[in-house]
């Protein structure tokens with residue numbers, strides 16, 4: 001890495017030791033600098049991870065009991081490759097992924113729609129507020145048995161669990177975004193002759209996007225938890241099912257293997273949300 | 289009353305048409321959450337004639353912003369009448385441009401997109417609106433910046449975009465609340481000059497609220513000094529400087545300019561120290 005940095009073609013722009021007129025930095029040079037700092041972060045992250053895994057492997061290698069209790073990276077890897085080989089990894093991940101995605105989508109659509117439209121009426125939002133707080137304080141897991149009675153043990157019940165985990169957060173964040181709009185900006189649009197709907201569409205919705213996306217990033221995790229809790233309750237496939245089964249058989253490395261897949265799924269979804277955010281909010285990109 | 293509005297509509301009456309803005313005995317107070325009442329505007333009457341620039345100065349917190357918001361229908365007056373072109377309107381008057389110290393640009397719209405806001409709301413065809421807005425941005429010295437987002441523009445440029453957004457709707461009357469207060473002296477002079485040029489050229493009327501007495505005198509035909517809260521008109525100055533009123537920079541050298549500034553200073557009772 002160090003050698004890499006020293007050999008960098010654009011480092012001449014950054015490290016000017018000779019006295020002379022400062023050269024303006026080329027856009028290529030800037031891009032390189034940015035790439036270099038991203039790379040440095042990435043390398044540090046990998047080093048930390050590798051150190052952690054090495055420590056884990058070493059500690060559990062010394063002691064059979066510890067290896068049983070905590071698994072070990074090599075055992076986890078063994079189970080992962082076995083799960084790839086027998087196809088269960090892909091099947092479980094795609095099942096849970098689908099449940100999560102559907103719950104995430106439905107929950108955020110409903111929550112955001114309600115949250116934004118509450119902006120329309122101060123009266124309705126005041127009426128609704130205590131109910132939202134009450135619903136938000138229910139632990140979703142407590143609903144799982146009812147959900148299974150209502151929706152059965154198939155896909156729908158997991159999607160429902162996932163949706164419920166997401167919807168209140170999405171509602172609250174989007175409502176916060178909508179009501180946080182600068183009143184002077186609303187006044188400006190009114191003096192330009194805008195109707196309430198025009199103010200909503202041209203000002204309130206785009207102004208709330210930042211908060212909506214903050215909510216989206218937050219609810220990726222919630223949607224996944226909802227789906228997995230649903231699978232814990234009753235299921236025949238999915239990562240939650242795999243975790244539950246391996247756990248009840250005390251195969252701890254297999255639990256971790258399924259967890260690795262869960263984490264990968266969460267990272268993938270978060271990354272996708274980030275990309276969509278960049279696409280939908282290009283003015284934020286130009287800011288940097 | 290009926291007679292006046294008829295004349296305004298047909299525009300063929302012998303008498304002059306009604307002035308763009310007439311304010312008669314307006315009063316406004318705020319209700320506090322605790323139940324108290326803060327009287328802000330005591331009793332205020334003024335007339336803004338066609339093509340006239342009037343500046344309003346007054347002590348901080350005397351109710352200038354409140355007055356402006358009341359005039360353009362964002363707040364309802366407690367008493368009195370506000371007539372636009374001879375008629376009382378419910379809600380927001382048409383053809384009135386409103387601009388604050390904050391540029392209030394929408395960060396997700398480019399300079400062009402922000403300028404198009406008013407025309408878009410009125411439903412003007414896109415291509416036509418874009419042409420007009422680009423021309424307006426060019427006229428205000430923003431050529432080549434139409435597709436920039438506000439975050440990449442300087443404070444002066446942002447305020448110019450806000451001005452373009454206001455002027456492109458061709459308002460008869462502009463209500464400006466300390467629009468240039470946040471700018472450095474040089475940008476301020478230049479943008480003042482452009483504003484006055486465009487206002488006088490289009491025979492528009494301008495009501496300008498400012499803290500800057502020199503700005504008030506150099507731009508306006510008339511300066512109204514307000515008293516402390518509850519505010520009333522304390523003094524009115526007709527600014528007859530004889531100079532070319534399109535050029536706010538040379539006006540500052542005109543004989544009589546500093547006399548006006550000094551007497552308004554005295555009226556404001558600013559206690560130094």
Ligand SMILES: Nc1ncnc2c1ncn2[C@@H]1O[C@H](COP(=O)(O)OP(=O)(O)OP(=O)(O)O)[C@@H](O)[C@H]1O
Pocket residue numbers: 318319320326328347348349350351352353354355517
């Ligand atoms: N929404 C409100 N509720 C209660 N009081 C208010 C409200 N808005 C303004 N006021 C009070 O009314 C008075 C006038 O406010 P306003 O903003 O109109 O003053 P201003 O002349 O524009 O001041 P400045 O020169 O500092 O901009 C102030 O004393 C302020 O505290």
Ligand SMILES: [Mg+2]
Pocket residue numbers: 352353354465
């Ligand atoms: Mg003010």
